[in-house]
Amino acid sequence: MDLGFLGAVRALGELSAVTGWEAYLKFPLEEPSTRQNAGKKNQKKEVDEGHKIIRIWLNIDNPEADQLKIQGVEKVDLIDYKTSPDMKMKYLYKDRVGSYTFWGFTPIFKLGKPKKEVVSKKNALLGESGNWPEEKKSIFYKLRNRLLKDYETCETFSPGSVEIIMNHLTSQVDQIVSLFDGNGSFIMVFGENNREQFLFPGEIPAFVSYFKSKLEQHVQKDNGNRGMSRSCFCCGRLSYNPATLDKVFKFATFHKVNVLPGLNEKSMLKVQPVCQDCLQQLAAGRERIERELADKSAIFGIIIWLIPEVIEVDVAGRFLKKALDKLNFEEKGATGMGSEAERRFFHRLTKQDAGLVFHFLFWERIKAQERIHLMVEDVPPSWLAKLENAWVRAVEYLSMNWGRSLDTAFSTLYSTCMALSGQSNEDKVVMRDFVVKIIGKMLKGERLPAQSFKAMFVRRIPKLVFDSNAWSNVQFTSRKAQLIVEFLEQINEEVALIEAGFKIS
Numbered sequence: 036m037d038l039g040f041l042g043a044v045r046a047l048g049e050l051s052a053v054t055g056w057e058a059y060l061k062f063p064l065e066e067p068s069t070r071q072n073a074g075k076k077n078q079k080k081e082v083d084e085g086h087k088i089i090r091i092w093l094n095i096d097n098p099e100a101d102q103l104k105i106q107g108v109e110k111v112d113l114i115d116y117k118t119s120p121d122m123k124m125k126y127l128y129k130d131r132v133g134s135y136t137f138w139g140f141t142p143i144f145k146l147g148k149p150k151k152e153v154v155s156k157k158n159a160l161l162g163e164s165g166n167w168p169e170e171k172k173s174i175f176y177k178l179r180n181r182l183l184k185d186y187e188t189c190e191t192f193s194p195g196s197v198e199i200i201m202n203h204l205t206s207q208v209d210q211i212v213s214l215f216d217g218n219g220s221f222i223m224v225f226g227e228n229n230r231e232q233f234l235f236p237g238e239i240p241a242f243v244s245y246f247k248s249k250l251e252q253h254v255q256k257d258n259g260n261r262g263m264s265r266s267c268f269c270c271g272r273l274s275y276n277p278a279t280l281d282k283v284f285k286f287a288t289f290h291k292v293n294v295l296p297g298l299n300e301k302s303m304l305k306v307q308p309v310c311q312d313c314l315q316q317l318a319a320g321r322e323r324i325e326r327e328l329a330d331k332s333a334i335f336g337i338i339i340w341l342i343p344e345v346i347e348v349d350v351a352g353r354f355l356k357k358a359l360d361k362l363n364f365e366e367k368g369a370t371g372m373g374s375e376a377e378r379r380f381f382h383r384l385t386k387q388d389a390g391l392v393f394h395f396l397f398w399e400r401i402k403a404q405e406r407i408h409l410m411v412e413d414v415p416p417s418w419l420a421k422l423e424n425a426w427v428r429a430v431e432y433l434s435m436n437w438g439r440s441l442d443t444a445f446s447t448l449y450s451t452c453m454a455l456s457g458q459s460n461e462d463k464v465v466m467r468d469f470v471v472k473i474i475g476k477m478l479k480g481e482r483l484p485a486q487s488f489k490a491m492f493v494r495r496i497p498k499l500v501f502d503s504n505a506w507s508n509v510q511f512t513s514r515k516a517q518l519i520v521e522f523l524e525q526i527n528e529e530v531a532l533i534e535a536g537f538k539i540s
Contacts, residue, residue, distance in 0.1 A: 092228040330380045433517065
């Protein structure tokens with residue numbers, strides 16, 4: 036993995052105020068998204084409702100004890116999901132190390148989005164037979180066997196505590212069903228009833244100890260290499276307990292099993308070992324990217340990371356912090372990047388000052404694997420501004436009432452290609468990957484296949500007509516395709532100027 040990319044992620048982590056095990060914490064859920072068709076303003080938006088928390092109020096004999104004796108469940112209630120800075124510590128959350136592990140770092144269970152019908156929701160909790168201990172796909176079965184049971188195994192809970200919890204939840208299933216309602220995502224959080232005040236996992240010492248123990252065993256472990264001196268790939272210092280990058284990134288490509296040697300036990304530490312300090316900073320940096328610098332709206336199923344890197348002298352990260360403040364993705368009073376369709380992710384990058392470049396990583400999550408589609412490095416804000424100007428010229432040339440931001444350009448490219456794709460998922464995936472390649476070429480400043488795109492559109496017109504219910508849909512897609520061709524040609528003119536010796540400025 037490129038040192039520039041890692042250094043930029045690490046620099047973001049250094050800006051965080053937390054160190055040690057706290058650097059690995061993150062929020063359990065992503066922000067709700069607003070999806071909107073590309074182009075004209077004031078179009079109808081589909082907005083996810085806010086996420087919710089179902090709180091399980093545990094009665095604990097002695098909440099300060101190393102081992103918690105659960106006496107029962109006082110009550111179950113519902114609150115809005117919160118993302119204030121103090122909540123990250125209270126949630127005490129970190130993603131599982133694998134999709135099929137039988138434990139989690141914290142007593143939080145992701146319920147997902149509820150079904151609409153009451154019967155369906157109850158079946159999801161208890162299984163279709165209602166006998167959840169035998170229904171392996173039921174929520175209650177997973178809750179007991181893939182989360183809570185390990186707390187007894189590790190003696191964080193006293194024997195019999197999990198059975199007490201599950202009996203109480205089963206008896207209150209109708210209330211849980213009534214709470215499990217809405218369009219947002221839900222999590223179930225186990226905490227303590229402390230004199231009618233709910234204490235979250237991070238406020239209970241035994242849960243904190245469990246988290247730290249699991250972190251040491253599965254993230255900070257030395258893989259039997261303690262005492263083996265290695266130079267840290269990031270900072271260059273000698274480390275006697277080096278880690279591997281798969282503890283933070285599980286990146287792979289379509290042509291290689293992985294792009295990190297740490298994922299292969301035979302080649303561990305041969306390439307890119309990192310010290311524990313850098314591991315913490317990389318983890319904190321990734322968390323910030325996911326929370327503030329990730330886009331999921333431009334291309335469906337693809338996550339785009341933006342990683343800024345300072346190329347001038349940066350004392351104590353002041354230049355980087357100023358740049359992040361100027362991006363202002365984290366709006367006042369909210370955590371995360373805000374509404375997907377309204378924040379104009381790429382447009383804001385065009386307004387950045389010189390002395391900064393951007394790395395872009397396009398990847399998708401496939402179960403526990405993070406599969407890379409494309410990495411583009413060292414893109415200056417000035418080039419992004421030129422791309423946006425090329426889009427504006429294309430829109431004006433065709434006299435279209437269309438959005439002028441670079442975000443609109445990318446989303447229009449995607450929506451047009453999807454409209455031209457066939458009905459099969461395979462064809463849609465092929466077209467999606469084509470869009471990723473085109474955007475990658477744009478960001479790299481390479482010539483674009485404008486004529487090939489035009490030829491592809493002409494070949495697909497008959498099928499577009501056949502599949503459309505209304506001629507207006509064909510006209511609309513044709514107009515967008517014409518706009519995309521003009522956009523590609525405008526960019527090619529910019530690239531030709533650069534090739535002729537004109538610098539990006």
